[in-house]
Amino acid sequence: MRIFMVMENREIAKIFDEIADILEVKNEDKFKIKAYRRAAQTIKNLTEDLSNFKSIKELKTLPGIGDALAKKIYEIIRTDKLEYYEKLKHSVPEGILELLAIPGIGPKTVAKLYTECGITDIESLERAAAEHKLQKLYGMGAKSEEKILKGIEQYRRHQERVSLGIAYYKAQEIIKSLEKLDAIESITYAGSLRRMKETIGDIDILVASHTPEKVMDAFQALDGISEVIARGDTKSSVIMDDLQVDLRVVEPGSFGSALQYFTGSKHHNIKLRELAIKKGLKLNEYGVFENDRKIAGEREEDVYRSLGLAFIPPELREDQGEIEAAIDGTLPDLIKHEDIRGDLHIHSTWSDGRNSIQEMVDKARSLGYCYIAICDHSPAVGVVHGVDEVKLLDEMDEIDRINDSLTDFKVLKGIEVDIRSDGKLDLPDKALEPLDIVVAAVHTGLSQSKEEMTARIISAIENPNVDVIAHPTGRIIGKRDPCDLDIEAIVDACIDYETILEINANPRRLDLNDTHARYARNRGAKLAISTDAHDTSQMDLMHFGVATARRGWLLKEDVVNTELVYVN
DNA sequence: GCCGTTTTCGGCCCGACTGTTTTCAGTCG
Numbered sequence: 001m002r003i004f005m006v007m008e009n010r011e012i013a014k015i016f017d018e019i020a021d022i023l024e025v026k027n028e029d030k031f032k033i034k035a036y037r038r039a040a041q042t043i044k045n046l047t048e049d050l051s052n053f054k055s056i057k058e059l060k061t062l063p064g065i066g067d068a069l070a071k072k073i074y075e076i077i078r079t080d081k082l083e084y085y086e087k088l089k090h091s092v093p094e095g096i097l098e099l100l101a102i103p104g105i106g107p108k109t110v111a112k113l114y115t116e117c118g119i120t121d122i123e124s125l126e127r128a129a130a131e132h133k134l135q136k137l138y139g140m141g142a143k144s145e146e147k148i149l150k151g152i153e154q155y156r157r158h159q160e161r162v163s164l165g166i167a168y169y170k171a172q173e174i175i176k177s178l179e180k181l182d183a184i185e186s187i188t189y190a191g192s193l194r195r196m197k198e199t200i201g202d203i204d205i206l207v208a209s210h211t212p213e214k215v216m217d218a219f220q221a222l223d224g225i226s227e228v229i230a231r232g233d234t235k236s237s238v239i240m241d242d243l244q245v246d247l248r249v250v251e252p253g254s255f256g257s258a259l260q261y262f263t264g265s266k267h268h269n270i271k272l273r274e275l276a277i278k279k280g281l282k283l284n285e286y287g288v289f290e291n292d293r294k295i296a297g298e299r300e301e302d303v304y305r306s307l308g309l310a311f312i313p314p315e316l317r318e319d320q321g322e323i324e325a326a327i328d329g330t331l332p333d334l335i336k337h338e339d340i341r342g343d344l345h346i347h348s349t350w351s352d353g354r355n356s357i358q359e360m361v362d363k364a365r366s367l368g369y370c371y372i373a374i375c376d377h378s379p380a381v382g383v384v385h386g387v388d389e390v391k392l393l394d395e396m397d398e399i400d401r402i403n404d405s406l407t408d409f410k411v412l413k414g415i416e417v418d419i420r421s422d423g424k425l426d427l428p429d430k431a432l433e434p435l436d437i438v439v440a441a442v443h444t445g446l447s448q449s450k451e452e453m454t455a456r457i458i459s460a461i462e463n464p465n466v467d468v469i470a471h472p473t474g475r476i477i478g479k480r481d482p483c484d485l486d487i488e489a490i491v492d493a494c495i496d497y498e499t500i501l502e503i504n505a506n507p508r509r510l511d512l513n514d515t516h517a518r519y520a521r522n523r524g525a526k527l528a529i530s531t532d533a534h535d536t537s538q539m540d541l542m543h544f545g546v547a548t549a550r551r552g553w554l555l556k557e558d559v560v561n562t563e564l565v566y567v568n
Numbered sequence: 569g570c571c572g573t574t575t576t577c578g579g580c581c582c583g584a585c586t587g588t589t590t591t592c593a594g595t596c597g
Contacts (some may be wrong), residue, residue, distance in 0.1 A: 031580055035569035066570050104586090106595050139594090143587060191597085204597085230596095232585050237596095246597080248584090261582085266597065273581040278573085284582055 006051045009043050012076055015085050016040035016069075021097045022088050024107035025114075038064035041267055043073075045320055047519035049488070051077045063319075093120040103229075104151040112137060126152050150227075154239070162243060163477045164544060165507030167193050167200035170243060174205055177222060183214040185252045190262035194314045196547035198477060198510045202237075202244035206262050212249035219247045254286045256300040261285035267319035268312075275307055275323065283307070315550040334550045337543050339562040342371035345416065345439055345470055345502065345530030346539070350387055350395045351376035354535040357395075357402060357411065363536035365409055371566055373412035374399060375439045378426035380418040387415065389431045396434075412436040412566060416470060421445035423459035425466075432465035437566070439502070439530075441470035442483070450484035457485070461493040468528055469494070471504040471511040482511070491520045498526075500560055503552075505531045505545025506538065517552030528560050 020036040023029075042064045043050065050073055053059050059070035076082050092114075099110045099122065113119040116137055117128055128134055129145045129152075171189040179187050184207050188194075191204030209215050212234050219236065220228060229237040229244070237246045250258040261269060261284065276283035281290050287297025288306045296306040304311050309326040313334055316322040325331045346360050347353035353360070357374055364372045376395065379386035387395055392415065399411045414437040418426035425432070425440060432438045440460040448456065460466050472490060473482030494501055501520055504511045509532070512520065520527060529545040531538055549559060556562045 029569080032569050034580075038570080064570070068569055104595070108594055139587085139589060141588060147587085202597090230585055235584055237585090262597085264597075266581095269597090270581050277581080282582090286583090 006049075007076055007080055009046055009050050012050055012073065013040040013043040015076070015082060016043065018097065019085055019088060021100055021107070022092055025092060025096065025100075025111050027107070027111060035064065035066075035069070038267070039069050041319070045318060045515060047515050047522070053077070063321075095121045098122060099125060102148070102151040102155045104147050112139075122152060122155075154227075157242065160478055161199035161201045163507050164193070164196060164198055164200060164510070164547075165541075167203055167243070168507070168544075170241070170245075171203045171205065174203070174222065174240075174245065178205075178207070178215070178218060181215065181218055183209050183211045183218075185209055186255055188259065190259055191246075191264060194263045195265065195317055196315050196544070196551060198507075198513060198548070202246055204262050205245065205247045206255070206259055207247065207249045208252040208255040208258075209249050210251065215249050216247070248285075250285065252298065253294075254297045257283070257287045257297040257303050258285045259300050260303045263314050263317060265318050268317040268323070271319055271323050272307065275309075279307065281307070313550060315547055316553065318551075332553050332555055335546060335554050335556045335559055335562065337546045339556045339559070340369070340529065340542055340546065341564055342369045342373070342561050342566060343531055343533065343539060343542065344373040344412070344414075344437060344468060344528050344561050344566065345375050345504075345532045346372045347376055347416075347532070347534045348374055350374075350391070351381075351385060352534060357398060359536055360533070360539070361402060361406075361409065361411060363539050367539060367542075370408070370564060371410040371412055373414040373437045373439070373566070375414035375416040375437065378415060378417045380420060380426040381443045386418075386426075389427060392427070392431060410565075414439060416441055417466075418443055419456060419460045421448065421456065423456040425460060425463060429463070429465055432463075435465075437467045438465050439468040439470045440466045442474055446474050446480070446483045448483070450486060453483050454486040454489050457490055458493045461490070461497050461499045464497075466499055468500045468502050468530075470502045470530070470532065471509050472501060473511050473513075473516075475511050476508055477510065479508075487516050487519065491523050491525050494520070494525045495523060500526045500528045503527055503529045503545050503548055505529055505541045505543075505548070507541065507544045510544065510548045512548075512552075514548050514551035517549060517554060521552060521554050521558045526560050527554065527558055530561070 016036045017040040020033045023033045042062055056070045056074050059065055059073050072082055096110060096114060099105055119125045119128055129148045132145060134140050134145050135142060171193055175187050178184060186208040188206055189204060190206045193200050193203060207215050216236055224241045225238045227239040234249045237244060248262060273283045281288055287294040288303055296302040301311045310331050312322050312326050343364060348357045348360055377386045379388050396413050399413050403411050413435050415435060416439045419440050419442045420426055457469060461469060473485055475482035501512055503517055517527060529549055531541045533539040
C-alpha cells in the first residue's frame with residue numbers, strides 16, 4: 001500500500017477537462033475554456049510526469065500553460081488537490097457533466113435542462129423526453145426529444161472507442177465498395193485513423209467528386225447501416241456495425257485541403273489556421289486563400305508548402321511540436337514500413353502458434369525480410385505446451401535444419417521467456433545463453449504494485465541474456481489496462497544494460513505506446529518493432545507498429561530490426 | 569487563460585448540418 005498517492009498526468013488532465021466542462025455549462029468565457037482544454041491536451045500527451053517538475057517557472061515552459069495554470073498544476077502536485085476545482089465542482093449538481101457525453105447534447109442544452117427542468121442525470125432526462133416534457137422548452141420540439149432519446153441510446157451502446165485494427169479494416173472495406181463508382185475521382189480515409197491513433201472514435205471517409213449526390217446515395221445504401229445521423233449535400237454520418245462513419249465529398253480541386261482538414265487533429269488544424277492568418281492567408285477545407293484567390297487545395301503537400309511548411313506526416317499531427325519543427329525545417333525523417341528487415345518476435349506450433357516455423361519463414365520471405373526470430377513461450381505461461389529446457393533444444397535443432405536450407409535468410413533462435421512474479425526468469429541462464437535472442441515478458445500477476453512490477457521488469461532487463469522486453473505494460477486495448485509501471489525507470493535501466501524495448505505491433509497491444517516510445521527514443525533507448533505473430537497472417541500487422549513508432553517520432557536508426565542483419 | 573516576426577492588449581479556426589425561435593443558435597469535427 002502506498003502512503004502518498006502522486007496524482008498522475010491523466011488525472012490532472014481530467015481535472016482541467018472537467019473544469020472546462022463546468023465553465024461551458026456555466027456559459028463562461030469561451031477562450032478561457034479553450035485554454036483549459038488546451039492545457040489538458042498538453043498534459044495528456046506529456047511524456048514526463050508532472051510531479052517531476054520542480055517549479056512554477058518550469059511548468060510555464062509547457063505549451064498552453066501560463067502563469068495561472070502553472071500555479072494550479074503546482075498546487076495539485078504539491079497538495080494533491082485544487083481548491084478552485086473543488087469549489088467549482090460544488091457550483092453545479094453532481095452527475096450533470098455526464099449529460100455532455102450524450103451525442104447532440106452540448107453545454108447550452110445541459111444548462112437549459114437543469115435550470116428549466118431540474119434535470120441532472122441521464123435517467124431523469126430520458127424520462128422527461130419520453131413523457132414529452134421537453135417540448136415546452138423554448139427552442140425544443142418533438143424532433144429534439146427524439147434526437148435526445150436516440151443520443152442516449154447511442155451513448156449507452158458504445159461509449160468506447162474501437163481499436164485501430166478494427167477501424168482500419170472496416171475503412172478498407174467501405175472504400176473498396178465505393179471506389180468502383182464512376183462518380184468518385186478519389187477516395188481515402190482521414191481523421192484519427194489516418195493519424196493511426198491507437199483507438200478510433202469514428203471512421204472518416206473523404207471523396208473527391210463532381211457529383212456529390214451520387215456518392216451520398218451510394219454511401220447510404222451500403223450494407224450494415226443501422227441509422228442515419230445526418231445527411232446533407234456534401235456530408236453525412238451513419239452508424240454502421242456499431243461504428244460511426246462520416247463521409248465528406250468535395251470537388252477534386254479541394255481534395256488536398258479537405259484531406260488536411262479532415263485528418264486533423266483538431267489542435268493541429270487550429271494552429272495551422274492561426275499560422276495562415278498570421279501570414280495574411282485563410283485556410284479552410286476548400287483551400288488556402290490569399291485575398292479570395294485560391295493558392296493551394298488540390299494536393300495536401302501544397303497546402304503545407306503554401307504556409308511555408310514542409311509536409312507533415314499525418315502521424316505527427318497532434319500539436320506536439322510538429323508545426324514548429326516544420327517551420328524550423330527540423331521535422332524528423334521518420335521510420336518507414338519498408339525500412340523493416342525482419343521480425344524479432346514470432347511464435348510457432350512449438351508453443352501456441354498456429355503455423356510451423358517453416359510456414360512462418362515462407363511468409364517472412366514473401367514480405368522481403370532477411371530474418372525472423374522464433375520466440376515461443378516458456379512453460380510458465382499458461383498456454384498449451386510452453387517450451388521447456390529440453391524441448392527448446394529440439395526446437396533449435398529444427399531451426400538449424402531450416403537454416404541449412406537457406407542462403408539469403410536467417411532464422412534466429414529465440415525464446416519469449418516469462419518474467420515470473422518474483423522477477424526470476426522462467427528458464428535458467430544456461431538454457432538462454434546459447435540463443436541468438438531472448439525476449440522477456442510478463443504475462444501473469446499483472447496487478448502488482450508499481451514498485452513491485454517495476455523492480456520485476458528491471459531485474460529481467462539486468463539479466464545479460466535478455467535482449468528485448470516484449471509488450472512492456474501488458475495492456476490489451478479496451479480489455480486490460482496497462483500495468484502500473486515506472487516507465488522512466490524502465491527506460492533508464494534499458495539504456496544502462498543495452499536492453500531493447502519492444503513496440504508490439506499487434507493493434508490490440510501497441511505496447512509500448514506512442515508517447516512512451518517517444519520518451520524512450522528521446523532518452524536514447526533502442527526499440528524493436530515486432531508483430532508477436534501467432535500465425536502467418538499476423539505478420540502483416542507490422543505496419544501498425546511502424547505507425548506507432550512514427551507517432552513516437554522514431555527514426556530508422558532508433559529501431560534495431562531495420563538493420564540488415566540482427567546483431568546484439 | 570494564453571500569447572506575441574505587425575500586438576504586453578486584444579486577439580483567440582472554420583464550416584456543415586439540424587431543428588426551430590423564420591434568421592440563427594447549438595453541436596460537431
